[in-house]
Structure formats: structure tokens, C-alpha cells
Amino acid sequence: MIKHLIIKTFVILGMFGMAYSAQAADPVKIGFSIPKTGMFASAGPSQLNAYLLWQDLVNAKGGLDIGGKGRRKIEFVQYDDKSNPAQAAKIYEKLITNDKVDLVVAPWGTPHHFAVAPVVERHKFPLVGNTAASVALRKVKPGYLWFTSSMMPDNVAKAMTAMLKSRGVKSVAILYNLLPFASENIQFLKPALAKAGIKIHFEAKYPPDIKDMTGMLIKVKAKNPDAVLVHSYPGDSILYMNQAREVGINAKTQYVMVGPAIGFFRGMFKSNLDGIITMGSWAPGMKGATGSQKFYTAYKKKFKGHEPDYLDTVEVYASVQILEQAIAKVGLNREKIRNAINTMTFKTIYGDVKFNGVQNGSTPSSFTQIQKGKIEVVWPKSRATAPLADKGAWAN
Amino acid sequence: MDSLVSPQLLAAAMITGVLYALISLGLNLVYGTMRLLNVAHGDLVMIGAYVAFIAFSLLNIGPLVSMFGAALICGSLGWLSYKCVFQRLLSNGQLLSRLEENSLLLFFALSVIIQNLAILFFSADRKGYEYLSAIVEIGDVRLTGARLTVLIVGAVISAAVVFFLRFSLFGLAMNALIQNRDASAIVGINVDRVQMSSLIFGFGITGLAGALISMMEPITPVMGFPYTMSAFVIIILGGLGNLWGGFLAGLLLGVLEVYGVALTGPEWRSVLVYGIFVLILIFRPQGLLGSGKTAR
Amino acid sequence: MKNSLKLVLAVVLCMFLAGVAGFADEYILGIGFTIFMYIALAQSWVVLSGLTGYISLGHVVFFGSGAYVFILIWGLVPVWLGVVFSGIVVGLVSLIVGYPVLRVRGPYFVILSFGLAELVKNLVLINEARMYVSMRPVFGAPALYQLYIAMLLLAIIATGLTYWIRRSRFGAGLRSIREDEGAAETIGVPVAKLKLLAFAISGVIPAMVGAIFIMRSGIFQSGDAFTPIVSFTMVTMAIIGGSDDAPGPFLGVVFLVLLQELLWVNWPEVYMIILGILLLGFVLFIPNGIYGWLSEKYFGNKKNVT
Numbered sequence: 001m002i003k004h005l006i007i008k009t010f011v012i013l014g015m016f017g018m019a020y021s022a023q024a025a026d027p028v029k030i031g032f033s034i035p036k037t038g039m040f041a042s043a044g045p046s047q048l049n050a051y052l053l054w055q056d057l058v059n060a061k062g063g064l065d066i067g068g069k070g071r072r073k074i075e076f077v078q079y080d081d082k083s084n085p086a087q088a089a090k091i092y093e094k095l096i097t098n099d100k101v102d103l104v105v106a107p108w109g110t111p112h113h114f115a116v117a118p119v120v121e122r123h124k125f126p127l128v129g130n131t132a133a134s135v136a137l138r139k140v141k142p143g144y145l146w147f148t149s150s151m152m153p154d155n156v157a158k159a160m161t162a163m164l165k166s167r168g169v170k171s172v173a174i175l176y177n178l179l180p181f182a183s184e185n186i187q188f189l190k191p192a193l194a195k196a197g198i199k200i201h202f203e204a205k206y207p208p209d210i211k212d213m214t215g216m217l218i219k220v221k222a223k224n225p226d227a228v229l230v231h232s233y234p235g236d237s238i239l240y241m242n243q244a245r246e247v248g249i250n251a252k253t254q255y256v257m258v259g260p261a262i263g264f265f266r267g268m269f270k271s272n273l274d275g276i277i278t279m280g281s282w283a284p285g286m287k288g289a290t291g292s293q294k295f296y297t298a299y300k301k302k303f304k305g306h307e308p309d310y311l312d313t314v315e316v317y318a319s320v321q322i323l324e325q326a327i328a329k330v331g332l333n334r335e336k337i338r339n340a341i342n343t344m345t346f347k348t349i350y351g352d353v354k355f356n357g358v359q360n361g362s363t364p365s366s367f368t369q370i371q372k373g374k375i376e377v378v379w380p381k382s383r384a385t386a387p388l389a390d391k392g393a394w395a396n
Numbered sequence: 397m398d399s400l401v402s403p404q405l406l407a408a409a410m411i412t413g414v415l416y417a418l419i420s421l422g423l424n425l426v427y428g429t430m431r432l433l434n435v436a437h438g439d440l441v442m443i444g445a446y447v448a449f450i451a452f453s454l455l456n457i458g459p460l461v462s463m464f465g466a467a468l469i470c471g472s473l474g475w476l477s478y479k480c481v482f483q484r485l486l487s488n489g490q491l492l493s494r495l496e497e498n499s500l501l502l503f504f505a506l507s508v509i510i511q512n513l514a515i516l517f518f519s520a521d522r523k524g525y526e527y528l529s530a531i532v533e534i535g536d537v538r539l540t541g542a543r544l545t546v547l548i549v550g551a552v553i554s555a556a557v558v559f560f561l562r563f564s565l566f567g568l569a570m571n572a573l574i575q576n577r578d579a580s581a582i583v584g585i586n587v588d589r590v591q592m593s594s595l596i597f598g599f600g601i602t603g604l605a606g607a608l609i610s611m612m613e614p615i616t617p618v619m620g621f622p623y624t625m626s627a628f629v630i631i632i633l634g635g636l637g638n639l640w641g642g643f644l645a646g647l648l649l650g651v652l653e654v655y656g657v658a659l660t661g662p663e664w665r666s667v668l669v670y671g672i673f674v675l676i677l678i679f680r681p682q683g684l685l686g687s688g689k690t691a692r
Numbered sequence: 693m694k695n696s697l698k699l700v701l702a703v704v705l706c707m708f709l710a711g712v713a714g715f716a717d718e719y720i721l722g723i724g725f726t727i728f729m730y731i732a733l734a735q736s737w738v739v740l741s742g743l744t745g746y747i748s749l750g751h752v753v754f755f756g757s758g759a760y761v762f763i764l765i766w767g768l769v770p771v772w773l774g775v776v777f778s779g780i781v782v783g784l785v786s787l788i789v790g791y792p793v794l795r796v797r798g799p800y801f802v803i804l805s806f807g808l809a810e811l812v813k814n815l816v817l818i819n820e821a822r823m824y825v826s827m828r829p830v831f832g833a834p835a836l837y838q839l840y841i842a843m844l845l846l847a848i849i850a851t852g853l854t855y856w857i858r859r860s861r862f863g864a865g866l867r868s869i870r871e872d873e874g875a876a877e878t879i880g881v882p883v884a885k886l887k888l889l890a891f892a893i894s895g896v897i898p899a900m901v902g903a904i905f906i907m908r909s910g911i912f913q914s915g916d917a918f919t920p921i922v923s924f925t926m927v928t929m930a931i932i933g934g935s936d937d938a939p940g941p942f943l944g945v946v947f948l949v950l951l952q953e954l955l956w957v958n959w960p961e962v963y964m965i966i967l968g969i970l971l972l973g974f975v976l977f978i979p980n981g982i983y984g985w986l987s988e989k990y991f992g993n994k995k996n997v998t
Contacts, residue, residue: 037512037964039915041520042616080956085916086909090726093718114829114911119718136829153826178663178817180826180913187824205821206662207814208915209622211415212650214408215658234522234614242612245531246538247404264614268524396530431799484976491979496799497747498975501931504924505971512964621920625810628803636799663818670811677804678792 027075028064028332031095032105033112038083040109046262046309047108047131050316051076053299054324064324067331077101085115092119102332105320106130108312110137110181113145120144126326126338130319131312134184142357146341148319150281150350150363153181157188159365160229160255161196163379167253167388169226173202175216175240176231182257185231201225206236213239217247227253234259241269241276245394252390253277260370261310273370275391280368281350282314283377283385290347291321310368310375318348351383405654407537407547413650414550417643418605419623420630421557425598427628428637429574430591432482432499436507437627438620440470440599443510444606445615446518452525459527460545463607470603474596477506486591507620514617522614529611542611549608554646557601558639570594574637629673635683644685709844713837721840725908727949728840728847732901733922734930734941735850739857740894741927742935744887745870746794747802749923750809751898756918757782758899760816763828763912771834775842775903782899783892790891794884797873806920813918820914833907842904850897855938857893866890932974934981943982 032051035044055074058064063071077099081088088107095101096119106129107116113132117140120127126144129137133149164172172193176182183205193200201223204216213236220228228251230240237259244254259265260278282289284296295317299308308314323337325346330336345354350363367379369388376386419441426434444466451462481502485491491498528541539547561567569590572580581587613619630649634641649669657665676683712724733755741747761778769777789808796804820826833839857863865886868876877883906912933944951970955963978985 036520037515038921039618039919041515041618042522042614045519045521084909085911086905089909090719090722093722097717098719111827111909111911111913111916114827115909118833118910134826136827139829139831178821179915180820183821183824184826187826204662206657207666207817210662210665212408212412212654213662214405215654216662218402218405238524238612238614242529242540242543243408246540246543248538262522264522264524268526269529270526272529394531433799433802481972481976491976494979496802497927497931498979500747500749500802501928501971501975504928505968505975508968508971509965512962512968516962516965629807632800632803663821666814667811667818670807670814673807674804674811677796677800677807681796681800 027073028066028103029075029077029099029101030103030105031077031092031099031101033079033081033088033091033095033107035083035108036080038081040083043131043312044108046312047316048078049299049303049308050313051105051320053295053302054317054320056302057294057298058324065328067327067329069331081107081112085109085111088112089115089119092116096120096123096125103323103334103337105323106132106316110134113137113147114140117145124334124338126334126341128319128322128341130316133181135188137358140358142342144338146355146358146360148315148322148350148353148360148363150360150365151279152359152365153184154188155365156185156279157192159367159379160189161192161198163367163388164193164198164227164253165196167227169198169253171199171201171223171225172227172229173220173223173225173251174200174204174229174231175213175220176205177233177236178205178207179233182231182233185257189229208233208236210236210239213243214247217243217249221247221249225251227251227255229255231257232259233257234262234265237265238268241272245272245396250393254391255367258311261368261375263307263309266307266370266373271373271395274372274395275369275389277367277369277378277388278311279366280310280314280375280377281363281366281383282310283368283375286349286351286377286383286385288351288383289349290351292349295349314349318350318353321348322346322353403536404538405658407539409651409654410647411539411543411547411550411650412653413647414547414554415605415609415646416626416630416649417554417646418550418608419602420627420634420642420646421554421639422598422600422602422605423627424631424634424637424639424642425570425594425601428631428639428642429570429594430482430486431495432485432503432595433496434503434598435500435624436503436510436620437602438622438624439507439510440473440602440620441606441609441623442514442615442617442620443470443473444603444608445610445613445619446514446606447603448607448610449523449525449615452527459607459611460549463549463604466603466607467600468603470606471596471600473603474599475592477599478592478595481506482595483588483592487588511617511620518617520617522616524614525610527611540612546608546612550605553601553604554643557597558643561639566590566593571637626669629669631683632673632681633676633683635685638683638685641683641685645683648684706844706848710841713840718836721836723949723953725836725840725843727945728843729901729905730925730929730945730949731847731942732843732850732897733926734933734945735847735854735938736894736897737926737930738854738935738938738941739866740890742930742940743858743863743866743870744890746887746891747927748805748894749802749927750805750807750920751894751926752918752920752922753805753809753812754782754786754895754898755902755905755922756809756816756914757785757812758902759906759912759917760914761899762903763830763906766828766830771907772842775900778903779896779900783896786892786895787888790888791884794887794891806923809918809920809923813914816914816918828912830907830910830912833910836908839904839908843901846897846901846904851938851942853893853897854941858937862886862889928971930981932971932981934983934985934987936980937983940981940983943986947982 034048035041059073063073079091104125108131110132113129121143129147133151137147176186202220237256255277260276261280326337326340330340345352353362364380368375369378377383378388423437426432447466448459448462451457531538532541532544569585630645631642634645758778761781765774865881929944930941934940
């Protein structure tokens with residue numbers, strides 16, 4: 001008799017359980033756009049991979065923790081924005097009004113964030129931005145958009161100047177691409193250097209489709225500065241890495257803005273990359289980071305041994321960690337999520353992150369350096385995974 | 397400015413120039429001879445680059461070998477395009493009367509198709525590989541092995557093609573076509589065959605150039621556009637259909653890019669290139685070496 | 693169809709489209725915005741390239757220049773005044789630039805227009821870099837439904853302009869240039885003046901379109917504003933629709949935009965490939981565009997666009 005009672009209880013509990021999980025099985029729809037075609041298509045995968053990895057890791061746990069009341073899996077609704085900001089705006093309108101997604105995550109690139117901003121403001125959808133960095137972002141009124149980036153050009157300029165001073169650098173050569181982010185960096189770097197008494201012995205800017213830097217580099221070499229700062233994008237970064245070796249630039253501090261953090265770049269230059277400093281706020285094993293090792297191992301497993309992009313992929317991942325933790329605290333109500341993002345301190349692979357208005361107020365502008373084929377955070381010292389080293393002679 | 401006379405700078409100018417010359421050859425064969433506005437020209441470079449990349453990463457075959465494979469593949473693409481698309485364009489009277497616009501649209505369509513197929517098959521992210529990256533010293537000049545290779549191979553192949561087309565029967569036939577298509581048919585030249593061969597040849601050389609370039613640049617499905625633009629600038633400079641002119645114009649552009657910016661400042665590079673392009677078109681459209689006859 | 697009836701229908705259609713702004717959701721407004729934008733662009737393109745035969749591949753130069761002028765005076769003048777001002781400035785400048793540019797004939801003009809767009813793009817890029825401006829965000833732009841109405845207006849004006857020019861003496865002069873410029877000159881057609889006028893007119897509306905577009909995308913960046921994709925898309929839509937008369941671009945744009953919406957939603961990677969194949973098919977087999985084909989079949993006009 002008691003046996004029957006027990007069995008019945010278990011059966012009823014089991015049915016409740018199944019009914020409950022059938023309800024909880026409704027996935028959370030999260031929408032975004034990504035450049036799959038067009039001129040930024042080559043940057044898209046860095047971001048998409050982060051989103052997909054996050055989805056895998058979260059769904060493996062059973063889904064997003066919804067305010068402590070059970071888990072629901074993530075389902076993405078994504079479209080190709082063709083590298084066109086206006087198209088991104090259209091897509092987010094569609095996601096919100098037509099596809100009726102529960103939440104959105106960010107598109108790629110600063111212009112796209114700007115284009116999407118009015119849309120999320122209007123519909124009151126909180127959006128944690130990632131791949132966007134420009135001081136113009138501060139003009140966005142605090143509302144439903146935040147920027148995870150730690151690379152605001154004015155902060156980068158201060159950090160870079162401090163780093164150069166710590167190495168006793170007295171003279172620099174600056175080369176930079178005419179494209180917006182690079183130019184904006186220089187706008188702040190020059191006065192910062194002047195204030196610190198570091199002299200600019202050579203300065204040159206070049207268009208994005210440049211094919212040869214030899215002329216510039218010969219002049220740089222002639223001035224023999226302590227540091228060479230190249231604000232470049234992958235294409236021109238490659239140009240620099242090849243032609244700096246030809247011309248024989250041997251400054252002990254060399255900075256290549258974008259490129260060395262991306263996997264393919266390191267495959268192209270192997271040990272020639274040792275000693276090069278680049279933008280980045282993360283390395284595996286960094287103190288204070290949450291979920292670092294898991295992210296790194298899972299990424300390599302999912303993407304066939306390839307290294308993640310230490311710049312974009314990491315930042316995107318941090319941005320979704322923030323979203324995940326906000327949802328875990330307050331559930332899916334968008335107003336509550338918004339308040340949570342404004343007030344909480346989040347534990348991400350960038351370390352602890354708390355937003356100051358629209359900006360990431362916690363993560364300092366940082367630099368990484370390739371040492372013996374590995375990427376290490378070298379500045380600021382509080383985050384460093386390895387000390388800043390001199391750049392030795394080129395490998396070949 | 398004594399840095400201007402450095403041999404290193406001269407070498408850089410030569411390499412840039414030779415690369416430009418090689419890239420523009422293919423376009424000259426297509427646009428110069430048949431007035432087909434090949435805006436998919438750069439995409440052929442891209443295909444060649446991917447062929448070299450795959451050959452190296454999967455089969456460990458270096459680009460000096462795979463470049464012939466790239467030429468073959470692109471050449472076949474040329475044959476395919478001719479049979480399926482351009483043969484009709486060039487033989488239909490109504491379509492022929494708006495040759496440039498129609499060819500532009502057709503090549504634009506092809507470009508869209510090729511780029512998106514590449515995105516589908518290879519994914520859009522950047523790829524690259526290390527090959528001949530060690531520095532080689534020749535006297536006062538230091539070059540990566542890859543750039544030295546491009547210089548030598550590029551010069552040899554460009555010169556070979558130009559001479560072949562100058563002195564061979566096929567080359568003469570092509571020249572005849574440039575001068576006067578109808579008359580060529582009358583004197584017994586197989587217009588159809590020559591046109592097809594031009595397309596195959598033009599595409600093939602460009603694919604080969606792409607394989608060489610893959611050593612020095614990130615490989616992405618959208619990498620081709622700057623090469624399309626440069627190639628147009630060069631063949632205009634040299635005179636449409638004038639292969640020797642295109643070769644010299646390529647060298648000239650390389651010199652301009654490397655030395656010109658040494659004088660004006662590198663940021664003016666693109667303005668210089670396009671500015672000269674626009675000026676030449678307005679004041680001397682037959683190019684620096686063209687002789688003033690622009691046949692249709 | 694009697695002309696007066698056609699006119700009434702057109703007016704009703706426009707009023708309906710305007711009314712849509714009142715109740716449609718943003719997604720529909722967005723599609724409408726795109727359709728009107730490309731109608732305005734394609735119609736303007738036809739005024740120059742369709743009618744005179746001077747095929748412009750760099751028409752984005754007007755679009756981008758209009759956007760740049762607009763963003764430079766943003767905040768200094770009332771929004772709609774700024775839009776009109778951008779159009780006027782670009783129109784005036786193109787009268788000056790057009791004079792040497794239009795001396796170039798045939799295939800050379802085609803690539804010249806292309807090179808011109810790239811030249812201007814790079815000049816703007818340098819100018820921005822000199823002023824240490826990285827990008828110009830646009831805050832406080834008018835709401836989407838207002839931009840929608842504005843673009844609708846431009847589309848109507850552009851279509852009307854093309855329609856009227858096509859049937860005017862001005863248009864006859866332009867078409868004579870297309871048929872045989874030398875002969876036209878011989879019989880006294882003021883070829884240079886007509887070309888220049890067409891060039892400038894074909895630029896004013898794209899300039900205003902560019903200005904309005906910037907308000908929609910929320911940001912100005914030289915590379916985006918002068919992208920050749922805009923040029924090619926304009927040309928594609930005009931030629932697919934039919935580049936000889938006003939209904940052509942209208943049909944081409946509607947057809948392609950709706951097709952895009954259908955395809956990119958469902959088959960994003962493949963949609964571009966399908967588009968490319970369609971374009972191939974149209975150019976090879978339906979050279980007079982949708983409108984040309986329709987008018988041959990149903991109106992018995994043998995439109996031989998030479």
C-alpha cells in the first residue's frame with residue numbers, strides 16, 4: 001500500500017517535472033545582425049564565433065538561468081547586414097517588431113552600433129554593445145545601450161603614454177591609417193605624448209589601400225626613435241611586418257594596432273611576431289577574469305584548434321557574459337534587465353565590469369605582447385600576465 | 397633627400413611596379429581587346445590566392461607550383477564564362493551596341509556570384525600563411541623571399557606574355573581584332589576563337605598573379621576590389637589594348653606610388669593615383685603610349 | 693490608357709503610400725524607404741545615362757557629396773533646408789566639374805565616372821583625417837516616418853522629372869546625343885550645354901537622397917557614403933527595369949527590393965548568388981528591361997534602345 005503511494009507520488013512528481021520542463025523548453029529568442037557579405041565580412045566571424053560559443057556553453061548547462069526560476073535555452077535569430085549600417089537598423093526593427101525576439105545582442109562595428117541605437121531606444125530593448133570604440137559614443141544618452149569596450153581612444157592614449165614612459169621611451173615615430181578609429185587614436189595620442197615630454201620624431205598617415213611602406217620606413221629608420229607606433233589594420237599591419245624587417249627597424253618597442261591578436265596573423269609571422277605589442281585586454285590565465293579557461297578551451301575545441309581573436313572575440317564574449325548575469329539576477333523583463341546592467345558589477349573574462357553611464361568604467365585600456373608565440377597582457381601592471389619585454393631582433 | 401636614392405626604395409618601386417604590370421596584363425587582354433568591362437578582375441586575383449592557400453595548407457604545395465594550377469583554374473573559368481555568357485554578348489547585334497554597359501553588368505553579376513561562393517565555401521574570415529618570409533640580402537637591398545620571388549617571377553612572366561603576344565600569330569590576330577573587328581573576320585581570322593582565347597589567357601594570368609600575391613596579404617573573399625581599380629588605372633595610362641604600354645604604365649605607377657609619396661606624403665597616395673587617372677582620361681584618353689586610335 | 697486616368701491613378705497611389713506612414717510598422721516603413729530611395733536614384737541616373745547614353749558608373753559621387761555637405765552643416769540649419777541646400781550645392785559644383793568630364797566619350801566616360809567617385813572618396817577621407825574627425829554620428833534625426841515621406845517626395849519628383857524630360861525638347865536633344873552625338877552637333881543641337889545640364893540635374897536628387905540617407909543610418913563615414921555598391925545597384929535597377937523611360941526604374945526597383953526582402957530573409961548567403969544569376973539572365977535575354985519587354989508585348993512598341 002505504501003509502495004503504491006510512493007510509486008504514485010513519484011509518477012505525479014515525474015509528470016509535474018515533465019510538464020515543467022516542457023514549459024521551460026521554450027527557448028529565449030535573441031536577435032542580431034552580422035556582416036556576412038560586404039567589406040566587413042572578414043571581421044564578422046570573430047564576433048559570430050563568440051556568440052555561437054556562448055550559446056553552446058549556456059545551452060550545455062540547460063540554458064540561460066532566468067532569474068533563478070529555471071533555465072531556457074538560447075535560440076538565435078540572425079541576419080546578414082551586408083556591412084551596411086542602415087541595413088543593420090532595418091534588421092533590428094524587423095527582429096523586434098516582426099520576429100518578436102526577447103532580446104538583442106550587438107552588431108559589428110561602431111557605425112552599426114550608432115545606426116541601431118535609435119531603434120533599441122525606441123523599443124526599449126537593452127543592448128550591451130561590444131565591437132565599438134569611439135569617443136563619439138559618449139554622446140549617446142544613457143538609456144538602453146552600453147559599450148563594453150575598454151579601448152576609448154582618449155584612454156588608450158593615456159595608457160600608451162604611461163606604458164612608453166615606464167620603458168623610458170623618449171622618442172617615437174607614429175604611422176597611422178586614415179581610417180576613423182586609427183585617426184581618432186592619434187588625435188588623443190599626440191597631446192598626451194607632448195604632455196609627457198615624449199618627442200615625435202616622425203609622423204605619417206596613409207590611405208587604407210596603401211601597397212608599399214618602404215619610403216616611410218626608411219625615414220623612420222633614419223630618425224632611429226625609441227618606439228615605433230603603427231596604428232594599422234590587418235592589411236597594412238602585414239605590410240609593416242614585412243617591410244619593417246626589410247628596412248631593418250630595430251626599435252625595442254614596436255606597436256601594431258590591429259592584427260597580431262588574430263589567429264591567421266600569428267600563423268603568417270610566427271616568431272617574427274615576438275615582442276610586438278598590440279591592442280588587447282585579455283590573455284588566458286589573467287587574474288581576476290571569470291570563465292577565462294572555460295572560454296579558451298571550449299573555443300579551441302569548437303573551432304578545430306584555432307585560437308580565438310584576442311581582441312574582438314573576447315570582447316564580444318564579455319558582453320554576453322554581462323547579459324547572461326543580468327538575466328540570471330532579474331529574469332527576462334527588459335526594464336529590470338536595464339536597471340541591472342546599470343547597477344550591477346559583472347564578472348567577465350575582462351575582469352569585473354561595472355558601467356559608468358554608457359561606458360565600461362572598470363576595464364582599463366590594455367595592451368598585450370606576443371612572447372614566444374603566446375599572447376600575454378603586459379599593461380597595465382595590475383592585469384599583466386607577463387612583464388613587458390624588449391623587442392629583440394627579428395627572427396628572420 | 398638622400399633617402400630617395402636608396403637602392404631599397406628602388407627595389408620596392410620595381411616590385412610594386414612589376415606586380416601592377418602583371419595584374420593589369422589580364423585586364424588589358426579582356427578590356428583592351430574586347431572592350432569588356434571586367435569589374436570582376438580583382439575576384440580572379442582572389443581565386444588565385446585561395447587556390448594557393450589551399451594548395452599550401454592542405455597539400456603543402458608552395459605557390460610557385462600552385463600558381464600554374466591557379467592559372468589553369470582561372471583560365472577554365474574564362475572558357476566557361478565565354479561559352480555561357482560572353483559569346484552571346486559578342487555575337488548579338490543589339491547587345492553589342494551597348495557593349496560596355498552590358499559587359500559591366502555581366503561582370504558585376506559574375507563578381508557577386510564569385511565573391512559569395514567564396515564566402516560560402518571558405519568563410520569570410522581572413523586567412524594567411526607563411527612562405528618565403530625570411531629576409532634575403534642582395535647587396536644593399538633586403539627583401540623578404542616572397543617579394544623577391546614576386547619581382548623575378550612577375551617580371552619574367554609579364555615579359556614572356558608581352559613578347560609572345562607581340563610576335564606570335566595569335567598575338568597578331570589579337571592586335572588585328574583590336575584595330576578592326578569586322579576587317580579581321582574578313583581576312584580570315586577566327587574572331588570567335590581569338591576572343592575566347594583572350595578571355596582564357598586574361599583570366600589565367602590574373603589567377604597566377606593572385607597566387608603570388610597570396611604570400612603577402614590577408615586572403616579574404618573581398619580582397620579583389622583594389623586590384624580591379626588599380627588595373628583599370630594602369631591600362632588607361634598605358635593605352636587600352638597596348639600590352640607593352642600597360643607593362644610600362646604598371647612600372648610607372650609603382651614608381652609613382654613609392655617615390656611620389658616620398659615627396660608628397662603617403663596620405664596622398666590614393667588621391668595621386670586617382671587624380672592622375674582622371675586627368676589622363678580627360679586630357680589624353682588614349683594613354684601615354686596609345687596612338688590616338690580607339691577602335692570599336 | 694488615357695493620360696488623365698493615368699495621372700489620377702498615380703496621385704491616388706502616392707497618397708496611399710503617404711498614408712501608409714500613419715499606420716505601418718517600422719519594418720514596412722523601412723522597406724518603403726529603401727524602395728523610394730532607389731527609385732529616386734535610378735530615375736536620376738536615367739536622366740543622364742539612360743537618355744544621353746553616357747553611362748555613369750560613379751553616380752554615388754553625388755550621393756556621397758550630398759551626404760557630406762549635409763553633415764557639415766548639420767545642426768547649423770533646419771534639417772529640411774539643409775537637405776535642399778546640399779542638393780543645390782552639389783548641382784552647382786557638378787556644373788563646374790561636368791564641363792571637362794563630359795568631354796570624354798564612350799567607354800572612357802564610364803571608367804572616368806568610376807575613377808571620379810574614388811577620387812572624391814579619398815579627398816573626403818583625407819579631409820576628415822586632417823580635421824581629426826573619425827566619424828560623424830547623427831543625433832536627433834527626424835523620425836522614420838518623416839524620412840519615409842521625404843524620400844517618397846524625392847521619388848515622386850525624380851520620376852516626374854524623368855517622365856517630363858523624356859517627353860520634352862530637352863529630352864529629345866538628349867536622346868539625339870545617344871543616337872549619334874556627331875550628327876546631333878552638326879544639325880545644331882547644343883550638345884555640350886545639354887549634356888552638362890543633364891549631368892547636373894542627374895546629380896541634384898541623389899545628393900538630397902544622400903543627405904536623407906545619412907539621417908537614417910545615423911552616421912557618416914567616407915568609405916560607406918561613397919561605396920561603389922550604391923552606383924552598381926542604381927545601374928542594375930535601372931537596366932533591369934528598363935532605362936529608357938520613367939516606368940522602367942520604378943519597376944526595376946520594386947521588383948529587386950521585394951525580391952531582396954524575400955530572399956535575404958530565407959536564404960541569406962545564396963540570395964546574392966541568385967541575384968547575380970538573375971542579373972546575368974536579364975542582361976543577356978531581356979536587354980530592354982522589364983518595362984521594355986512589357987511594352988513590346990503589350991503596347992506593341994518596338995523599343996530598340998541603342
